[in-house]
Amino acid sequence: MKIVLRLCFIFITAAMLTACVATQQNLTKDKRIKIALIKYEMARNIIVHKDYKNLANAFKYLDKAKSTLKKDPSVYYLYAIAYQLRGNLKKYEFYLKKTISIDKNFFDAYNALGIYYASIKQYNKALDMFTKLIKNPLYPNADTAFYNRALVYLKLNKITLALDDFRNAIVFSNFTNLIYFKALINLEIKNKMYLRALEDLNSMEEHIGQSCYTRLKKAYCYIKIGEPNQAMYELNKIKPSSNICLNEKIKLLKEIKNDNNTNN
Numbered sequence: 001m002k003i004v005l006r007l008c009f010i011f012i013t014a015a016m017l018t019a020c021v022a023t024q025q026n027l028t029k030d031k032r033i034k035i036a037l038i039k040y041e042m043a044r045n046i047i048v049h050k051d052y053k054n055l056a057n058a059f060k061y062l063d064k065a066k067s068t069l070k071k072d073p074s075v076y077y078l079y080a081i082a083y084q085l086r087g088n089l090k091k092y093e094f095y096l097k098k099t100i101s102i103d104k105n106f107f108d109a110y111n112a113l114g115i116y117y118a119s120i121k122q123y124n125k126a127l128d129m130f131t132k133l134i135k136n137p138l139y140p141n142a143d144t145a146f147y148n149r150a151l152v153y154l155k156l157n158k159i160t161l162a163l164d165d166f167r168n169a170i171v172f173s174n175f176t177n178l179i180y181f182k183a184l185i186n187l188e189i190k191n192k193m194y195l196r197a198l199e200d201l202n203s204m205e206e207h208i209g210q211s212c213y214t215r216l217k218k219a220y221c222y223i224k225i226g227e228p229n230q231a232m233y234e235l236n237k238i239k240p241s242s243n244i245c246l247n248e249k250i251k252l253l254k255e256i257k258n259d260n261n262t263n264n
Helices: 014-019 029-048 052-068 073-086 089-102 107-119 123-135 142-155 159-172 178-190 194-207 212-224 228-236 243-263
Strands: none
Touching: 029 052, 029 073, 052 073, 073 089, 073 107, 089 107, 107 123, 107 142, 123 142, 142 159, 142 178, 159 178, 178 194, 178 212, 194 212, 212 228, 212 243, 228 243
């Protein structure tokens, strides 16, 4: 659950200040909640904008918000992000766990914990967080969890599992995410899976379109499987564009030429 709040300006005159002698305890529950939400939003504004100079005020606002919104997971999640900005990662972890203990479906906290655990090389804990997201039918971004889990599998050198998760990320993104395709194809090429890479490059072109990347990678794969004519066909499709693209094209053309000279 995430709190969405539309703030209003509150004008207080000197006369109203004199009249406002009611304490927090005398306020109605509805008014206390409104004040707590305003404090929450003030803290959120500081934290989201990474206003380090006012970070101490953000904690004060959160303390006031928490006194009323004791069971609101968004408050504890915001505490976590605030402690992350402060550099206190133990508190960051603690409040992310606290968020999940209140709301088992607070997905951002799982994702944040997974990334945190991966960053400190607690890979099994990271896998657990991303796996929980993947298994939760309510989680709307399974592609992100698959992709993040694949990166952890790579750290563990579990190539087959990483490849499977990259493929799942592509499927769950409806074949529209360029990053997922590139991660899969680059890993396949790195592991000399050239035929599989060609299949996935064709799929990438089918769903996203041809590009300098797909043509260069297809040419490279064709060179590696001994099909220089096919490689030349792909390279000839590349028209003047970026210097990087043309430089890579020149390198591959030289590789084809060297291979031909060696064979002759």
